[in-house]
Amino acid sequence: MLGIVRYLGLQAKAYIRGLYGISANEAHPEIEMARKSLLTPERMSHNKIGIEAPQGLSIVVPWIIPIHFVIRIMSPETLCIQRKERIMKKLAMSLFILCCLSAAQAQAETAKVIIGTGGIGGVYYYYGTQISEILSKNNVVSATAIQTAASVDNMLLIRDKSDPAKNMYFLGTVLPDTALVTVTGKHEKFKERPAKAAIMWMMYPNYLHIVTTDKSGINKLSDLQDKRVSTGAPGSGTEFTALNLLKAAKVDPEKFKKWEKLGAKESDEGLSNGTLDAYVWSGGLPTGSIVELSNTLKRKGMEVRFVPLPESDPAVAQFIKDFSGLADPQIISKDIYGTAADTPTLAFWNMFMCPESLPEDVGYKITKAVFENLDALHAAVKPSKDTTAASTAKFIGKTAIPFHPGAVKYFKEKGLVK
Numbered sequence: 001m002l003g004i005v006r007y008l009g010l011q012a013k014a015y016i017r018g019l020y021g022i023s024a025n026e027a028h029p030e031i032e033m034a035r036k037s038l039l040t041p042e043r044m045s046h047n048k049i050g051i052e053a054p055q056g057l058s059i060v061v062p063w064i065i066p067i068h069f070v071i072r073i074m075s076p077e078t079l080c081i082q083r084k085e086r087i088m089k090k091l092a093m094s095l096f097i098l099c100c101l102s103a104a105q106a107q108a109e110t111a112k113v114i115i116g117t118g119g120i121g122g123v124y125y126y127y128g129t130q131i132s133e134i135l136s137k138n139n140v141v142s143a144t145a146i147q148t149a150a151s152v153d154n155m156l157l158i159r160d161k162s163d164p165a166k167n168m169y170f171l172g173t174v175l176p177d178t179a180l181v182t183v184t185g186k187h188e189k190f191k192e193r194p195a196k197a198a199i200m201w202m203m204y205p206n207y208l209h210i211v212t213t214d215k216s217g218i219n220k221l222s223d224l225q226d227k228r229v230s231t232g233a234p235g236s237g238t239e240f241t242a243l244n245l246l247k248a249a250k251v252d253p254e255k256f257k258k259w260e261k262l263g264a265k266e267s268d269e270g271l272s273n274g275t276l277d278a279y280v281w282s283g284g285l286p287t288g289s290i291v292e293l294s295n296t297l298k299r300k301g302m303e304v305r306f307v308p309l310p311e312s313d314p315a316v317a318q319f320i321k322d323f324s325g326l327a328d329p330q331i332i333s334k335d336i337y338g339t340a341a342d343t344p345t346l347a348f349w350n351m352f353m354c355p356e357s358l359p360e361d362v363g364y365k366i367t368k369a370v371f372e373n374l375d376a377l378h379a380a381v382k383p384s385k386d387t388t389a390a391s392t393a394k395f396i397g398k399t400a401i402p403f404h405p406g407a408v409k410y411f412k413e414k415g416l417v418k
Contacts, residue, residue, distance in 0.1 A: 119263030151237025284383025363406020
């Protein structure tokens with residue numbers, strides 16, 4: 001075996017020199033002696049590696065793609081090749097290197113990512129879909145976006161469906177309060193098994209909308225008590241926020257005149273058709289479906305309105321206390337949806353989440369691809385204008401939920417995190 005290794009090493013050197021016009025015998029005169037020591041009858045009878053006496057030695061190397069490269073190490077006298085043959089060998093080597101690089105790229109793309117978004121009409125759906133397109137177009141991972149009931153559903157997918165053994169990972173758009181209670185096990189569906197998840201980046205502030213019309217007679221939280229109200233799709237972050245806010249206001253949804261649990265699109269239709277008096281929605285500014293609703297109501301002689309949530313309201317103050325550091329008092333400007341006045345409300349920074357099990361290199365590549373293609377994201381989804389490296393960096397190291405190490409690596413490279 002040592003003789004074979006020695007012979008191959010000498011021939012490899014001679015081969016490389018041959019590519020540059022140096023004869024094999026000039027390079028290594030001892031090659032012939034090493035080669036002849038291998039080509040004895042005894043060795044030939046135990047040939048397991050493809051020796052072809054007396055012309056040379058062939059080694060067939062199976063690669064990880066369905067192509068076999070055969071490197072034929074010739075005897076010294078045949079290595080005095082013509083220029084044409086040298087060119088062909090250079091081309092063969094170039095092809096070999098290209099295939100190696102292709103194989104490495106294929107390995108990087110083996111991770112499959114599925115992005116949980118939200119209901120059609122909501123910002124989550126369009127945001128997640130655009131992220132999927134960025135990842136796919138840049139050959140980072142195999143990415144697919146799916147419609148879900150949003151935050152809680154997405155955290156369930158991250159917890160239950162991510163499978164490192166199959167290289168499959170679920171990512172998702174999630175409200176911060178939902179993320180916190182699912183990671184800490186304070187949500188009823190996560191008490192027995194909290195989600196092991198991490199933040200990849202901060203998306204944009206979500207604004208709580210309690211949507212109604214100027215004809216509904218609803219001017220404050222307590223006015224919802226005897227009305228027809230939708231609190232959001234079952235299992236959604238909107239529903240979770242709505243029920244906790246109503247609890248703080250001591251409003252029992254069981255006593256609604258009609259209690260619905262609808263997504264954004266169905267809620268808009270209900271309000272427009274007169275089957276709902278109000279609904280709760282948590283989304284970016286502007287939310288496209290509410291813009292459409294505003295235009296539809298105007299054609300019917302009505303105006304869209306939002307129930308104000310001022311800090312002076314005891315229920316709002318209690319909610320802010322219960323979710324300290326997550327709820328930020330903000331304003332929905334009258335210019336956003338064409339309302340009569342600005343509306344005080346609560347805002348929450350949406351998080352793009354992943355399982356802790358997502359490999360660091362995959363998390364890094366995903367984060368890098370997204371933040372190097374923000375123009376495409378911003379052009380496709382208006383609220384995503386707040387998705388910036390700076391807006392995420394200021395939260396790293398300051399949240400109750402940790403950031404994914406692959407994401408942190410990217411922001412450190414950009415000099416935004418120490």
